Amino acid sequence: MTALLELEILTYFCTQAPCHKQKLTHPEHCIFKHFGYVQFQTKDSAYDTLKRVETLTLTKPDDMHLHLREGDVMRDVLADSTRQFARVIVMPNLKSPVVSTEQALDYRRSIIESLSEDIQARGEFNPLMTLYLTEKMTVDEITKASQSAYVHAVKYYPAGATTNSDSGVTAIDKVYPVLEAMAEQNLPLLMHGEVTDTDVDVFDREAIFIEKILSPLMENIPDLRIVFEHITTKDAVDYVREGSDRLAATITPQHLLLNRNALFVGGIRPHHYCLPVLKAEEHRRAVVDAATSGSPKFFLGTDSAPHSREAKESACGCAGVYSAHNAIELYAEVFEKTACLHKLEAFASHYGADFYGLPRNKGTITLEKNQWQIPDYLPFGESKIIPFRAGEPCHWKMKQ
Numbered sequence: 001m002t003a004l005l006e007l008e009i010l011t012y013f014c015t016q017a018p019c020h021k022q023k024l025t026h027p028e029h030c031i032f033k034h035f036g037y038v039q040f041q042t043k044d045s046a047y048d049t050l051k052r053v054e055t056l057t058l059t060k061p062d063d064m065h066l067h068l069r070e071g072d073v074m075r076d077v078l079a080d081s082t083r084q085f086a087r088v089i090v091m092p093n094l095k096s097p098v099v100s101t102e103q104a105l106d107y108r109r110s111i112i113e114s115l116s117e118d119i120q121a122r123g124e125f126n127p128l129m130t131l132y133l134t135e136k137m138t139v140d141e142i143t144k145a146s147q148s149a150y151v152h153a154v155k156y157y158p159a160g161a162t163t164n165s166d167s168g169v170t171a172i173d174k175v176y177p178v179l180e181a182m183a184e185q186n187l188p189l190l191m192h193g194e195v196t197d198t199d200v201d202v203f204d205r206e207a208i209f210i211e212k213i214l215s216p217l218m219e220n221i222p223d224l225r226i227v228f229e230h231i232t233t234k235d236a237v238d239y240v241r242e243g244s245d246r247l248a249a250t251i252t253p254q255h256l257l258l259n260r261n262a263l264f265v266g267g268i269r270p271h272h273y274c275l276p277v278l279k280a281e282e283h284r285r286a287v288v289d290a291a292t293s294g295s296p297k298f299f300l301g302t303d304s305a306p307h308s309r310e311a312k313e314s315a316c317g318c319a320g321v322y323s324a325h326n327a328i329e330l331y332a333e334v335f336e337k338t339a340c341l342h343k344l345e346a347f348a349s350h351y352g353a354d355f356y357g358l359p360r361n362k363g364t365i366t367l368e369k370n371q372w373q374i375p376d377y378l379p380f381g382e383s384k385i386i387p388f389r390a391g392e393p394c395h396w397k398m399k400q
C-alpha cells in the first residue's frame, strides 16, 4: 500500500466506453458521470486502479473543528471522536460561551473526566481548546491564552450566525485591537465565514463575507493567521487557494458529499441542515477539488455538531450535522471516489497539525474497504442523536 501512496500520478482516465482512456478534467468522474471507474497512469507508465486498495494505514488524524457540548451528552460524543482522532480543536460555543483561559481549562478538565478510563490512562487524546471572541475580549486575556499550553486559537462568530452565537461580534472593527494582539502573539483566528445581514441571501453569506470581512481583515492585519472554517463555496476555495500562506481552511464531510438538493429529497431533511448551509453542485465540486488537491491550505475539520433528535426534528430545527461517528470513513469515501486516496493522509493527519505548529501524531489507524450500515440512531445523554447518513451503507471501516 505504501508504494501505491507514493506514486506520482500523471493522468486520471475513465475505463468505461465511450470515454475509454481519455484524460479526465475532473478527477471524480468523466463527463458521463461514470463514478468508480477512474484509473490513473503514473510516471512509470503502469496503469492502475485505486479500486484495488483494500486497506489504508494513515498517521492518526486530527479533527480541527469539533463541537463536544457539555454535561452528560459529552461522554457519548467523545467516544466517537476518540476512536478516530488523536487531537481535536474544541469549539467554545457552549450555552455560556468559553471566553477566558480559565474557563477553557475548566472545560478541558471536564472533557478529560468524560473520557473512558482506558483513554484517560493511556493519555491518547488531546483536546485543543479555543476561546470565543466577544466584543468584551481584552488584550490581557489574549496574552493569557497565548501563554497557555492548552489554548490554541480564538473563534469568531458573527452575532446571530449559528448555534449559541448571541455573544458573537456585531462589527469586526470593534475587535481589531484584540486581533492585532493575536497577530503579534501568533494566536490563530478561526472564522465562521458568513455575514448575517438579513438582506443577504442565505446562499450568498459566505461569498459576501469574503468581500466585506475577510479580505479587508487580511489587508489590515497582515500577520494574523486565519482558518476559514467549514468552507462551502467555489468563492472560498479560490480565495484561500490564491491567498497568502497564513490563511487556511477546514472542510467537512457533508460539504464534500452533499449538495443543497439533499435538504429537500422527498420532503424537508432536518438532519442535513447545518451552517453554513449546503450549496449547489458546482460549489460542492470545487470543495472536493480543494480537499483532494494536495494543497496544505485545506485540511480536515468535521464541524460535527450534535443536537438531540427532538432539537433537529422541530418546527425550528437546530443547525448541525453529526458526522463524528464515522468521519474518517466518510472522508475516505470522497478521496476514493476521486482516485485520490493517496492524498487522504496529508489532508487528515499532516496539514492541520502543520498549520497549528504542532508535531504530527505518532500512532496510526487502518481503514479497510468493508461495507457496513450506519446505525439509525445513537445514544445522546437521555435522548438520541441521528448520525449523518443514518441507516445507509458506509464503504470503509476503521479497524479497531
Ligand code: NCD
Residues within 6 Å of the ligand: 067, 093, 162, 163, 192, 273, 274, 275, 276, 303, 305, 306, 319, 320, 321
Ligand atoms: C454548529 C453548532 O451546532 O454548534 N452548527 C452548525 O451547523 N455547524 C455551529 C457552527 O459551527 O456553525
Ligand code: ZN
Residues within 6 Å of the ligand: 065, 067, 091, 303, 305
Ligand atoms: Zn462549528
